[in-house]
Amino acid sequence: MASIKMRAKVSDGVTTIKALVSHPMDTGLLKDKKTGKTIPAHFIQEVVCQHKGTTVMTANWGAAISKKPYLSFKFKGAAAGDTVSLSWVDNKGEKDSADATIK
Amino acid sequence: MTSMKRRIFLKGSLATGAVGMAVSTGLLTPRMSLAAWSKAAFEAKDVNSAVSALYGAGSMTDSDKIKIKAPDIAENGAVVPVSVTTSLDSASSISIIADKNATPLTAEFTLGPTTEGYVSTRIKMGKTANVIAVVKAGDKLYSAKKEVKVTIGGCGG
Numbered sequence: 001m002a003s004i005k006m007r008a009k010v011s012d013g014v015t016t017i018k019a020l021v022s023h024p025m026d027t028g029l030l031k032d033k034k035t036g037k038t039i040p041a042h043f044i045q046e047v048v049c050q051h052k053g054t055t056v057m058t059a060n061w062g063a064a065i066s067k068k069p070y071l072s073f074k075f076k077g078a079a080a081g082d083t084v085s086l087s088w089v090d091n092k093g094e095k096d097s098a099d100a101t102i103k
Numbered sequence: 104m105t106s107m108k109r110r111i112f113l114k115g116s117l118a119t120g121a122v123g124m125a126v127s128t129g130l131l132t133p134r135m136s137l138a139a140w141s142k143a144a145f146e147a148k149d150v151n152s153a154v155s156a157l158y159g160a161g162s163m164t165d166s167d168k169i170k171i172k173a174p175d176i177a178e179n180g181a182v183v184p185v186s187v188t189t190s191l192d193s194a195s196s197i198s199i200i201a202d203k204n205a206t207p208l209t210a211e212f213t214l215g216p217t218t219e220g221y222v223s224t225r226i227k228m229g230k231t232a233n234v235i236a237v238v239k240a241g242d243k244l245y246s247a248k249k250e251v252k253v254t255i256g257g258c259g260g
Contacts, residue, residue: 014219027227029205045140054215055215056214056217056218057215058212059210059211059212059213059222059224060140060141060145060210060211060213061209061210062206062208062210063145063227064204064206064210064226064228065225065226066181066182066183066224066226066227067181069225070184070223070225071222071224072221072223073212073214073218073219073221073222074219074221075215075217075219076217076218076219077217
């Protein structure tokens with residue numbers, strides 16, 4: 001499942017990660033307009049980004065993150081050609097991960 | 104003897120079956136029990152209880168070293184881009200809170216030692232509210248806020 005689009009770019013020793021995840025991020029408050037039933041909550045709870053075995057970012061999310069969530073952050077100490085990996089887990093236990101090479 | 108063994112085997116498989124059920128229904132989400140995802144904080148109904156559930160007791164100090172980049176007016180509350188930048192030393196955690204949402208805490212970012220004090224994401228906002236950024240640096244809490252006017256809410260009906 002390729003649910004993650006990720007770019008990693010290094011400039012002056014600082015690596016910028018930009019990631020876009022394809023996920024509905026349902027809050028559990030919205031109703032389905034056709035059936036009138038509440039759409040159950042379904043959202044990403046945790047996103048972890050690792051570089052060379054070190055966790056550089058752990059994002060804990062609530063349901064109030066927009067659907068198709070976007071995340072960007074910066075960290076030091078990586079070089080072009082290194083691999084960064086990003087993984088997420090949602091409240092139903094579904095998960096995915098992806099790797100990107102730093103440019 | 105064989106029947107005894109079979110009983111034990113059945114018991115064992117039933118037990119693992121129950122655990123499997125618990126996992127699939129979300130009672131025991133894999134990995135979650137180890138992670139820092141704070142149910143109490145994300146389900147808190149007001150800002151103070153969310154912050155204290157997340158970081159423990161502690162008062163927040165307003166800081167001008169935290170910059171929130173968010174639109175003055177968000178036409179669509181379902182997608183409000185928010186960036187938080189801090190120049191505070193040794194910032195270890197950044198939280199984004201929308202104070203009028205039913206559950207104000209939207210996200211908490213735990214930063215590694217080499218991670219810069221910067222995060223950017225998109226949040227949902229129910230109505231016009233202050234976006235509060237809370238930064239944990241050392242063992243102190245700092246905060247800053249910015250009002251975002253929301254034309255169409257993004258948290259339901």
